[in-house]
Amino acid sequence: MFLSDTDILKEVKNGNIVMRPFDESRLGPASYDILLGNIFLLNDAYTAVVIDPQKKIFAKTTELKLKDGQEFILRPGISVLGTSKDFFGSDHYLIQLSGKSSLARVGLMIHNTAGIVNPGHFLNITLEITNQNNIPIVLRPGMKIAQLTFSGLSSPPRQNYKDVGRFAKDNWKHYVPEKKAAKKSKK
Numbered sequence: 001m002f003l004s005d006t007d008i009l010k011e012v013k014n015g016n017i018v019m020r021p022f023d024e025s026r027l028g029p030a031s032y033d034i035l036l037g038n039i040f041l042l043n044d045a046y047t048a049v050v051i052d053p054q055k056k057i058f059a060k061t062t063e064l065k066l067k068d069g070q071e072f073i074l075r076p077g078i079s080v081l082g083t084s085k086d087f088f089g090s091d092h093y094l095i096q097l098s099g100k101s102s103l104a105r106v107g108l109m110i111h112n113t114a115g116i117v118n119p120g121h122f123l124n125i126t127l128e129i130t131n132q133n134n135i136p137i138v139l140r141p142g143m144k145i146a147q148l149t150f151s152g153l154s155s156p157p158r159q160n161y162k163d164v165g166r167f168a169k170d171n172w173k174h175y176v177p178e179k180k181a182a183k184k185s186k187k
Contacts, residue, residue, distance in 0.1 A: 001151065001152055002030050002149050002150065002151055003030065003093070003149075003150040003151070003152070004029065004030050005027045005028065005029055005030065007150075008027060008030075008032060008150055009024065009027060011090075011092075011093070011150070016090060016091075016092045016093070017088070017089075017090045017092075017093060017150060018087070018088055018089050018090065018122055019032065019086065019087075019088045020086065020087045020088070021086070026144070028147065030149060031098070031147040031148060031149050032147060032148045033100070033144045033146070033147050034084045034085070034086040034088070034125070034144075034145060034146050034147065034148060035084065035085040035086060035141075035142050035143065035144060035145060036082060036083075036084065036085065036127075036139060036140065036141055036142065036143050036144075036145040037082060037083035037084050037085045037124060037141060038065055038066050038067065038068065038083075038085070038141040039063060039064070039065050039066075039082065039083050040063070040064045040066070040072060040080050040081065040082050040129075041061050041062070041063055041064075041080060041081035041082075042061060042062050042063075042064060042080050043059040043060075043061055043079075043080075044059055044060045044061060044062055045059060047059050047060040048060070066141050067141075068141050068142055069140070069141075070140070070141065071138050071139070071140055072138070072139040072140070073136050073137075073138060073139075074108075074129065074131040074136060074137045074138075074139055075131060075136050076107075076131050076132075076133055076134050076135065076136065077130075077131065077132075078130070078131055079112075079128065079129065079130040080129050081126050081127065081128060081129070082126070082127040082129050082139070082145075083124045083125065083126060083127065084124050084125045084127065084145070084146070085124070085141070085142065086124065086125075087122065087123065087124050088117075088122070088123070088125075088148065089117065089120070089121050089122030089123060090119060090150070091119050091120055091160065092119065092152075092153070093119065093150045093151060093152060093153065094116065094117070094118065094119060094150070094151040094153060095116070095117035095148050095149070095150055095151075096115055096116055096117070096148065096149045096150075096151065097110070097111055097114075097115040097116075097117065097125060097146055097147075097148060098115065098146065098147050098148075098149065099111070099146055099147075100144060100145070100146060100147060103145070106133060106137060107131055107132040107133025107134075107135075107137065108129070108130075108131060108132070108133075108137050109128070109129065109130040109132055110127045110128070110129055110145055110146045111127060111128045111146075112128045112130070113128075114126075114128060117148075118157075119153065119157050119160065120157075120160035125146075127145065127146065
């Protein structure tokens with residue numbers, strides 16, 4: 001079950017959902033809008049013939065930092081990584097990232113598959129931003145870029161993302177090897 005705006009607000013005030021900064025005007029009926037951050041990671045396409053994740057072959061990247069008010073022009077068919085200005089997380093809820101329909105209608109995707117934030121993961125989320133349109137799209141730090149929904153868990157998790165998550169300490173790294181799940185012995 002997803003939290004309503006009433007419950008999201010209550011859980012933020014109680015500290016069960018961390019949202020920094022929190023702006024009540026960005027609260028929807030059952031979601032919270034997050035803003036685009038100032039940092040982008042672009043592939044240097046000329047540095048790699050292919051990307052082979054299994055062999056850990058990736059293109060070199062360039063990090064681009066924009067000031068508030070600057071524009072980033074996302075060309076058709078191009079994918080970049082970006083960040084959220086908002087820092088968020090919860091030990092008590094599963095958080096799901098979704099695109100905004102107004103942006104999807106102009107061809108902007110903000111995540112390919114990585115839309116789940118596990119309990120215990122606190123972060124400025126990395127966005128997988130792609131222009132699916134045939135016309136460039138202007139992105140600006142501080143624009144509403146995505147929305148979060150919050151789901152209750154049937155029971156407390158046995159594992160916390162802080163302990164087992166591969167991006168728990170640095171969500172911005174391009175590739176981090178998987179961690180082995182912590183095994184708890186029962187005696």
